[in-house]
Structure formats: C-alpha cells, structure tokens
Amino acid sequence: MLIKEFCAENYTDIPAAIHAGAKRIELCDNLAVGGTTPSTGVIEEVLSYAGEKNVPVMTMIRPRGGDFIYNDIELKIMHTDLIEAKKIGTDGVVFGCLTPSGWLDEEALELLIDTAEGLQITFHMAFDSIPAARQFEAIDWLAEHGVDRILTHGGAAGTNILDNLPRLKELTNYAAGRLLILPGAGITYENVDQIVTELDAKEAHGTKIVNLAE
Structure with a gap:
C-alpha cells in the first residue's frame, strides 16, 4: 500500500490531510525556505492528533x-531540537x-544519528546538493549508518x-532496499499514481500529495 507523506507547515492542514489519506506527516515550519524546525507546541499538538489516527510524524x-552547511552553534541547536522532539514523542526526524x-x-551526521537512536531517520533534500557523481557513495554511507x-x-x-x-x-x-528512496517536490494528488507506478515506489512525499478539499 502506498504511503503518502504529507509535508505540513504547522498544525493547520493536518486533520484535513489525514482525512484525505495522508499516512505519514513530515512536520516543519517556514516552507517558504524549504522547512525549518517547528515549535515544541506545534509538535505536541500534531503528535496528539496524528497519534489518535495512527499516523506517524517525522x-x-x-x-x-539556505544551505546545509552548519557551524558548531547551528549543530548544537539541531542537537537540542532533536533531543526535545524525541522527548515529546516524535516518531522520526528529518x-x-x-x-x-x-x-x-x-x-x-554521526552525532545526530546517534541521538536519534530508536527513531526513523530521513535524510532530506540536502541530498540533491551532493554532486551526482558522489550520490551513490552517499547512499552507501547513509545506509551503513542506519538512515531509513x-x-x-x-x-x-x-x-x-x-x-x-x-x-x-x-x-x-x-539503494536496493538498503534504505528507501522517497521521491518528492512536484508530486501532487494528480500525478502521484503515475510517478509511483513508473518508479515502483512504496512512498511519495509532497505538500499537495493529497487533496485537502476532499
């Protein structure tokens, strides 16, 4: 069965998305810049609602x-945010x-992966900024380090x-099943069936992956 992962900016559309068939939530803030860490309050409320519906939250x-090159202070912020999200009960992190x-x-990455032990881990679209010639090598490394x-x-x-x-x-x-390649960006409820059929994909991701008007 296809897992449609709905990329949500805050809580607002999550009830409608789950009703429309979203089977997993990627929760973030500030989609205008590609998504940042949501607030603790938002995480708590989304986990409460989605948990009742048995829908996992990433x-x-x-x-x-901006870019994905982080200094020591930014990495410290990420580490703390990950610890807090894990404490609250998130199913996974991105x-x-x-x-x-x-x-x-x-x-x-080793620090964050170690801290996320017990959670699902998605490596996000920073992957697309890796030179194409090294992307297979990156898949090897991420698979060996437990990224899902x-x-x-x-x-x-x-x-x-x-x-x-x-x-x-x-x-x-x-990847050959060592980890899952999750296609996203530009996938909508109108083209998702075509894309997953061509890719033989089990999961797909997007902000319009389900029809919120249904």
Whole structure:
C-alpha cells in the first residue's frame, strides 16, 4: 500500500490531510525556505492528533533556510531540537548536513544519528546538493549508518520531477532496499499514481500529495 507523506507547515492542514489519506506527516515550519524546525507546541499538538489516527510524524530538524552547511552553534541547536522532539514523542526526524565541498558532514551526521537512536531517520533534500557523481557513495554511507530513507527530487530544485524519473530509478535500484528512496517536490494528488507506478515506489512525499478539499 502506498504511503503518502504529507509535508505540513504547522498544525493547520493536518486533520484535513489525514482525512484525505495522508499516512505519514513530515512536520516543519517556514516552507517558504524549504522547512525549518517547528515549535515544541506545534509538535505536541500534531503528535496528539496524528497519534489518535495512527499516523506517524517525522519532525524536521533544520535551524534555518539556505544551505546545509552548519557551524558548531547551528549543530548544537539541531542537537537540542532533536533531543526535545524525541522527548515529546516524535516518531522520526528529518535532517541533512553537508560540507562546503558538497559531501556529507559525517561528524555532524554521526552525532545526530546517534541521538536519534530508536527513531526513523530521513535524510532530506540536502541530498540533491551532493554532486551526482558522489550520490551513490552517499547512499552507501547513509545506509551503513542506519538512515531509513532519503528524500530526493532526483535533480536540481525547480526541475520537473517527471523529467527526473530516470535518475530516481537509478537511485532506487542502487539503494536496493538498503534504505528507501522517497521521491518528492512536484508530486501532487494528480500525478502521484503515475510517478509511483513508473518508479515502483512504496512512498511519495509532497505538500499537495493529497487533496485537502476532499
């Protein structure tokens, strides 16, 4: 059965999204910059509502918009936010850290992954900022370190996801079940069936993945 992950900016649309068929929530704030960490109050209320409906919640851990290269203070903020989200009872967390060269910030990621023990972990679209030539290597590293899924558009931001399906297939085939490649950005309730059929995907992600008007 297809898991439609609804990307939510705060609590507002979550009841409607779950009613419309969302089977998992990615919870964030400030979608205008691609999503940042939501407040403790928002996390609590979403967990309370979604928990009653048996819908897991993945909480974004991201201190700001912009790039994914974080200094020590920003990493400390992420670490604290992750600890708090875990205490509140989030089902999983979503994060990504890179070095200036575009490779994984292994030291930062090891800290966050260790702290997230017992939770689902999604590496977010920072993946799309990794040079294509090193993305397979990144899949190896993330799979070996217990990451559950990678959220990816299969190409640069702003490209049409339908044009990126061949790359998404390559990534999925390479991952080979070691972790899940989660396609997102540009997937809507109108094209999701076509995309998941072509990719043979089990999950899909988006802010319009379900029809909130239903």
